Amino acid sequence: xxxxxxxxxVEVLRYGTxxxxxxxxxxxxxxxVLTSFKPESAIMVSPPQFFFTPTLDNYAxxxxxxxFLFYVKNxxxxxxxxxxxxxxxxxxxxxSFARFNVGDGHILFFxxxxxxxxxxxxxxxxxxxxxxxxxxxxxxxxxxxxxQHGALIVSYVMFNLPFAIWLLVSxxxxxxxxxxxSARLDGLSRLQVLRxxxxxxxxxxIAVTAVFTLIFCWNEFLFAYILTRKAASTxxxxxxxxxxxxxxxxxxxxxxxxxxxxxxxxxxxxxxxYMVRGLTFGAVRG
Amino acid sequence: xxxxxxxxxxxxxxxxxxxxxxxxxxxxxxxxxAMLVTLxxxxxxxxxxxxxxxxxxxxxxxxxxxxxxxxxxxxxxxxPAFWSAGLTTLKFTIVAVGLQMILxxxxxxxxxxxxxxxxLTRSLLILPLATSAAVTGLFWRYLYDTxxxxxxxxxxxxxxxxxxxxxxxxxALWSVVLxxxxxxxxxxxxxxxxxxxxxxxxxxxxxELDGASRWRVLTTLTFPLLKPVLFLVLVLRTIDCVRxxxxxxxxxxxxxxxxxxxxxxxxxxxxxxxxxxxxxxxMAVFFLYVMLxxxxxxxxxLLKQFTDRAKES
Numbered sequence: 001x002x003x004x005x006x007x008x009x010v011e012v013l014r015y016g017t018x019x020x021x022x023x024x025x026x027x028x029x030x031x032x033v034l035t036s037f038k039p040e041s042a043i044m045v046s047p048p049q050f051f052f053t054p055t056l057d058n059y060a061x062x063x064x065x066x067x068f069l070f071y072v073k074n075x076x077x078x079x080x081x082x083x084x085x086x087x088x089x090x091x092x093x094x095x096s097f098a099r100f101n102v103g104d105g106h107i108l109f110f111x112x113x114x115x116x117x118x119x120x121x122x123x124x125x126x127x128x129x130x131x132x133x134x135x136x137x138x139x140x141x142x143x144x145x146x147x148q149h150g151a152l153i154v155s156y157v158m159f160n161l162p163f164a165i166w167l168l169v170s171x172x173x174x175x176x177x178x179x180x181x182s183a184r185l186d187g188l189s190r191l192q193v194l195r196x197x198x199x200x201x202x203x204x205x206i207a208v209t210a211v212f213t214l215i216f217c218w219n220e221f222l223f224a225y226i227l228t229r230k231a232a233s234t235x236x237x238x239x240x241x242x243x244x245x246x247x248x249x250x251x252x253x254x255x256x257x258x259x260x261x262x263x264x265x266x267x268x269x270x271x272x273x274y275m276v277r278g279l280t281f282g283a284v285r286g
Numbered sequence: 287x288x289x290x291x292x293x294x295x296x297x298x299x300x301x302x303x304x305x306x307x308x309x310x311x312x313x314x315x316x317x318x319x320a321m322l323v324t325l326x327x328x329x330x331x332x333x334x335x336x337x338x339x340x341x342x343x344x345x346x347x348x349x350x351x352x353x354x355x356x357x358x359x360x361x362x363x364x365x366p367a368f369w370s371a372g373l374t375t376l377k378f379t380i381v382a383v384g385l386q387m388i389l390x391x392x393x394x395x396x397x398x399x400x401x402x403x404x405x406l407t408r409s410l411l412i413l414p415l416a417t418s419a420a421v422t423g424l425f426w427r428y429l430y431d432t433x434x435x436x437x438x439x440x441x442x443x444x445x446x447x448x449x450x451x452x453x454x455x456x457x458a459l460w461s462v463v464l465x466x467x468x469x470x471x472x473x474x475x476x477x478x479x480x481x482x483x484x485x486x487x488x489x490x491x492x493x494e495l496d497g498a499s500r501w502r503v504l505t506t507l508t509f510p511l512l513k514p515v516l517f518l519v520l521v522l523r524t525i526d527c528v529r530x531x532x533x534x535x536x537x538x539x540x541x542x543x544x545x546x547x548x549x550x551x552x553x554x555x556x557x558x559x560x561x562x563x564x565x566x567x568x569m570a571v572f573f574l575y576v577m578l579x580x581x582x583x584x585x586x587x588l589l590k591q592f593t594d595r596a597k598e599s
Contacts, residue, residue, distance in 0.1 A: 018400060018407060021393055025472060026410045029417070031436060032425045047443075048436050093320035100313035107317065109589055113581040114328045118529035120550040121570035121577075124338075124557045125331030158327040161320055190312055219418030221532045226558065236420040240536070250428050257425050261417045268416035275412055276480040279473060279522075 029265075036254035043250050058255035062242075068256050071238030078149055078234060079217035082156035086164045086213045089157070091206055094168030095198065099177065108169070115162035119222050126155060127226060147229045155223045160213045167212065167278060171205025172198070208274040215264050235260035332574065335567045343564030350563070358568040368569065370544065371552035374459065378548060379527040382463045382470075386523060389467065390474025391516070397475070398482045408479070411472040419469060419532040426465050427452065427537060455545035458538050462546055465533055470526070474519050481515035482508075514587075521584040528577070549573065 042052040062068045134145015143150035183197045221236040242253045342351030430451035438448040451461040531550040540547035557566030
């Protein structure tokens with residue numbers, strides 16, 4: 001890009017606009033966190049209050065009365081197990097695509113095209129499949145029925161594998177195959193090469209993929225909403241339970257929402273160097 | 287140079303005692319677990335949806351019924367609510383994606399030209415992307431509140447009109463669009479910015495020496511070079527907007543009336559509120575078909591990029 005010297009009015013305009021951009025994108029999150037610490041008297045008032053005596057009542061309500069940690073626990077179990085399976089299956093498959101070009105692009109295309117599948121279009125079949133699976137012996141032992149962890153885990157694995165594979169392929173392609181060659185010459189078997197050479201080298205890429213998968217699983221709403229009632233509900237569904245007949249309790253909602261999004265916000269800030277690559281399926285090496 | 291598909295060790299004599307598994311066998315074993323999951327849980331629901339779409343399926347009356355041929359397709363395609371929901375999805379997608387692309391690319395240029403504050407802005411821009419639309423969307427209802435909402439308070443203090451964001455059927459859809467813009471413009475901006483920063487320096491230096499105008503540089507150099515990146519972003523955003531569900535579910539539930547009822551939401555309501563699994567499955571099949579056709583067009587360039595890279599390495 002050309003960088004010409006700008007006059008000061010242009011500079012003022014530039015940084016003024018940047019400030020507006022920051023305000024627009026950051027304010028809703030800021031306001032959510034702020035509201036979570038407000039007493040009720042400072043929430044349902046006009047004009048909106050910026051200064052108030054902070055309180056933890058909303059967190060108490062969310063954690064004690066609504067037992068929100070129950071949803072956090074479910075979310076954690078489901079997201080972590082799904083992520084482990086996605087990364088394990090995804091790494092093996094991605095290595096195969098990157099090194100052997102298995103299927104000559106066609107299988108990869110098939111897997112990637114399932115990424116475009118709208119979840120809503122398969123949710124009804126999933127609902128029926130898991131309802132029936134839950135009644136079988138295998139389904140019972142693997143908790144695959146409706147409102148059970150296994151059903152969500154299977155759905156999340158299915159819906160995150162395409163993305164994970166695509167992203168991992170781009171990382172495996174970056175590893176020079178000469179290294180594997182010489183390891184083979186040293187007498188290592190194929191699996192040993194994978195375990196001792198390739199996967200350690202791809203570890204950063206695998207970690208990025210894992211973080212992305214975790215974020216997607218953690219934030220997922222539709223499957224959780226339709227395939228669970230209570231026992232296996234996740235945070236995104238749990239927040240909905242703050243709707244009452246009297247209206248929405250904004251204080252506790254803000255507290256629960258803050259708990260629900262905080263872990264992923266931290267993750268993203270730590271991983272931001274890799275965000276761009278992840279968000280574009282590895283196509284843009286940001 | 288000949289390009290053949292050799293494994294890292296195909297020119298090496300296998301160790302004695304170990305059966306020399308062929309590359310082909312090994313590569314197939316590696317993709318087997320992922321393929322199994324994908325085949326079962328992508329094909330099975332598809333088959334099921336197809337099956338139900340040819341049968342009576344009023345679940346409020348019990349089990350699935352007889353096969354009725356193309357009757358469900360006739361009913362769905364003759365249903366004005368179906369097409370109206372399709373139109374809502376179309377309107378939403380065009381406006382949301384259009385504005386996100388314009389604003390996102392604008393913000394990318396803005397940040398690219400800034401000398402300080404870039405890192406901090408980028409960090410703050412990432413945050414909306416990491417939140418769940420179901421969670422922050424719910425909180426946006428508080429921002430949109432006509433009585434206690436911050437947005438109307440700001441508008442009011444500037445003497446501007448204070449709309450009923452989610453209650454007025456003429457603007458409710460645009461309120462959902464605004465939320466989507468909030469969440470996803472950063473995505474466009476961050477990727478466009480990465481694209482800008484990765485541009486080669488030489489052509490721009492040459493253009494400067496030639497005394498080319500800023501506009502000319504922009505239209506003949508910057509945008510053509512950014513095109514692949516922008517195309518990718520456009521495809522990814524369009525896919526997400528067409529299957530938008532979460533934001534509608536928590537912000538408006540399709541209302542007021544059916545003002546914000548998108549395809550996905552209509553499908554959901556037909557299947558799981560009215561229990562017409564037959565009609566809902568028919569819509570799902572139609573939806574999948576449309577997306578598959580779109581996938582062929584959208585993914586082919588991306589796939590080509592992949593196979594080109596595979597051949598290089």
